[in-house]
Amino acid sequence: MPTVFVQSIAAQEKGLAGQHAEYEEDSWYMHTPGLKTVIPTTPYDLKGLMIAALRSNDPVVLLEYAGFRGLSGEVPDEAYEVQIGKAAVRSRGNDITIVSSGNGTPQMLAATERLKKEGVSVEAIDLVTLHPLDTETLVKSVEKTKRLLTVDQSKYTLSPGAEVVARVAEAVPGAKFKRIAFPDAPAAAAPEMLEYNRINPDHVYAAAKWLLAK
The missing domain is CATH 3.40.50.920 (Rossmann fold)
Known part of the structure; x- marks a missing residue:
């Protein structure tokens, strides 16, 4: 089933305590058979992984850790893929x-x-x-x-x-x-x-x- 889920991971920041600062979604999703799980660390990888996920015939979870959206970097205008399953x-x-x-x-x-x-x-x-x-x-x-x-x-x-x-x-x-x-x-x-x-x-x-x- 081709579906893409975008999930934010809570911030491990001072003063938030356990109810808002648990960082566990990476472990949860990678244990689910048949569910591809990606976690970009650069803007370039985010775009490429999102396009690869949208083109995939399998369900994909794309995880964003807190603070990730504040990053900047070079991203080509054209469409490209970052291979899912490649470190x-x-x-x-x-x-x-x-x-x-x-x-x-x-x-x-x-x-x-x-x-x-x-x-x-x-x-x-x-x-x-x-x-x-x-x-x-x-x-x-x-x-x-x-x-x-x-x-x-x-x-x-x-x-x-x-x-x-x-x-x-x-x-x-x-x-x-x-x-x-x-x-x-x-x-x-x-x-x-x-x-x-x-x-x-x-x-x-x-x-x-x-x-x-x-």
Whole structure:
């Protein structure tokens, strides 16, 4: 059934508390068989994924994380498609693979730039499509780097990163893994507690350094 659903994901912002700050829709939808799920992180990808979704014969959920509509970027006037089911390699490297999606991607890319300044060769992958996952791109990357860090803004249990690690672990013997995500707890109203739990570039950087030392 060709249908496109556009779903906004709540903002993990200070003072909103759990009723308005839960970031879980990515996990919910990617667990639904037959439902394609995409989550763009650039204006270019948004237009291309929307056109691909409208042309698809399958139902598609397009997720927009809070703050996404405030982004700007170059977008061609003509119609084009961004392939559903294909991850985007935002940075190529050989030392470590870092994978994220949605609002975790800006945190990943900020940490990637910091690591690069220290001479670390980072392969940063934006999932773009949560279902179906681009397992081939993920496996090829970790076969090269032998280290995989996943970064999720959603809850730790059953987050997209958990599935990424499971698939790569089955295909790449001897690889080393690390996952970071929002704790399995409601988003706090207290700004200090939310800031402590919410993934930021410092969390990604520290986790990457830990994994690189293994």
